[in-house]
Amino acid sequence: MTEAQSPRPTTDEILAECPRFRVLVVGRSGVGKSSLINYAFGINLATVAHGKRGTCNIEDEIISPHNDHFVLHDSMGFEPGNTEEFRKATEFFKSRGKKVPLKDRVHAIWLCIKVPHAGSRVFETGDEEFLKLAATAKGNLAFCNNRAAAYALNIAVPVVVVFTQFDVLYSGMEMALTEEEMKLPDQGQRLCSQRAEDEFKKICLPPLHNIDPTPRYARTSGLGANNSPDRSALADLIRTTLHLLGETSGFVGKIFTSAQNRETVWITSAIAQRGSAQANIDGSIKIGMKKYWRGIASSTRFPGFKLEKCLNTLHIDIVTAWNFSDANKLLRGTAFVEKMRTITQVVVPREDELKDWFDSVKNVVGAAGTVSAATHPIMFPIVAGIGLSGIFINWLATVYKRTPETLRLFMGYIIDLTLVLDQLFVIVLALGPPKLLTQTEIDEALNKYTSDAMNTVHAEIRDYCNEATFSQICRSNRAEERIKELIRNHRVKWEETKPQV
Known part of the structure; x- marks a missing residue:
């Protein structure tokens, strides 16, 4: 041992095996995917990704010079009557499963769903089929057909449903305040928050639980007047994703063939994100x-x-x-x-x-x-x-x-x-x-x-x-x-x- 030698940093070993956290983001145009990615991973997606529908290829690796520990795959979501995007997504999952090296696998999926207005449909047919695949991967076979079960044997990937633009729901509650309620600003804000929360649980969660009784979900808000996102909600999404990646039992074992692989991916994902200080700690x-x-x-x-x-x-x-x-x-x-x-x-x-x-x-x-x-x-x-x-x-x-x-x-x-x-x-x-x-x-x-x-x-x-x-x-x-x-x-x-x- 020479005087110049130092103990080797642990991060060198981890990042040599899995240098980037690979996430697939699925969502229709206008749902707010770009803002979500920008703030979750500290990048400017507009400088590295195509922004027009029809130019997006799910196979493309979108890597930002602002954060080289993160790679994005973008699926434009499942429009009504369009089965091609769903077919591409399922084929992509199969090609990025546990049969490929750890660094090339999809490590997590964020399915972005815009919070709907009351009476609107929460999930399109393609979204439902997609969630059934995830449910099958977790063993909830009763909720899925045989075709989905067959796919899921090869595409078990942690999925988080991200309900976006919760702030629109909140704004609707603000507009519905009575004159008496508006006279008390603090009380009005509390009422709006509670009513928006109640409405979210009423319109979004039952359809999700009908597909999967044990879903993982988070919600985020769009950019406000001060051009900043809901930091608490963003941190919650990151914690939810990391918790799912860190599970030691259940379907995660189908993805990661060893505890070491699971920990390696968890650490790489914690390094890649830039929305939660606690995750960095x-x-x-x-x-x-x-x-x-x-x-x-x-x-x-x-x-x-x-x-x-x-x-x-x-x-x-x-x-x-x-x-x-x-x-x-x-x-x-x-x-x-x-x-x-x-x-x-x-x-x-x-x-x-x-x-x-x-x-x-x-x-x-x-x-x-x-x-x-x-x-x-x-x-x-x-x-x-x-x-x-x-x-x-x-x-x-x-x-x-x-x-x-x-x-x-x-x-x-x-x-x-x-x-x-x-x-x-x-x-x-x-x-x-x-x-x-x-x-x-x-x-x-x-x-x-x-x-x-x-x-x-x-x-x-x-x-x-x-x-x-x-x-x-x-x-x-x-x-x-x-x-x-x-x-x-x-x-x-x-x-x-x-x-x-």
Whole structure:
């Protein structure tokens, strides 16, 4: 082993097997597929796909330069009386089933159905036949004919029904408000939301359950006046898709021949999407737990490697999991890496060593931050204006050892970087597809994390990793659980806010 060697990033292995999440989107013209794809995967579909009916070929691989971990196949939907699109779709499914390599299979299908007006038909005949295929694949044979069952033996693919343009239903409820209801804006909004929800359940769900008693569905809204989608609904669609891909029993086993294949596709899909920060966090955790996070206090993966090389590997895996549109590779650049190390270095030394580590920096002590009300206060160096400590740089050049300092380093770097990227995710939402990343957004995310959460996070890491409990932590190998807990407690909770309509 040479000094230049580093542990191999887990994402290299995963993406070598399945570099792109392959999704088939089925939907008639005007249903809102383009907006859905643009915001779910952070691309500009108009720049890479044909927009006119008649030019779309389901076999075409639509790959965007804005997100190279995603490939789209587009089916124009099943118009009344047109059986050709349905025939093409079923043949396509058969050609992209489990008999082909994992990277070439269709991994998920989104069937887009526009929320209808009251009294309108929800599903056309072709949509119903399509859903029967999916139902047969899950084993609901009673709802399907033999022809569909025969097809499904070769085309078992996770299907999510996406009801689009829910906001139109909401707008209809707004127009029906009485004068008395309109006088109370907050009350009126609540009434519209509830009535739209009730109407959706009344007109959309019964026909779906008649085809498949255990469907997977989500709903989305179109673009509002501020040109932004319903982020909560979009995140729900992504969570629904990932949950279906991650199922360990049922028909998913017909698609993925091994648990490893299933996890690989799940991680690739989590990387590809750009609509749910929680999915990025979950993907980052799954990537880390495959090798380097599990038993991180007493790692069998890091010994023999220098600490700096280990940090490089963690950095690559976490940044890759978030898949920002980062054409200039700013998140992998030296400047960003140095800023992240500047943040994490603060949590590494013991409290009595803080002055020695940072004695070259003025005013190193005095920033707010205490471990807890039940313990004595621990003062942390001010991050703004601090460079990398010489002692810290020299320490990173040493080989991995099982010490409290090393545990604080890895816990701190994983949590710090994840929470900075979580802040960055929320910031770039305002940019819209393709959400090109600049240094301005990165600096804003760094500033928000260091001013809002860093001191508390570091205090809680110190609480957990103190010398008195280090040996117990090594024996239990549960430090990764504390990492996940701290990320969960301190991440931005934007997805839990009230849905827009």
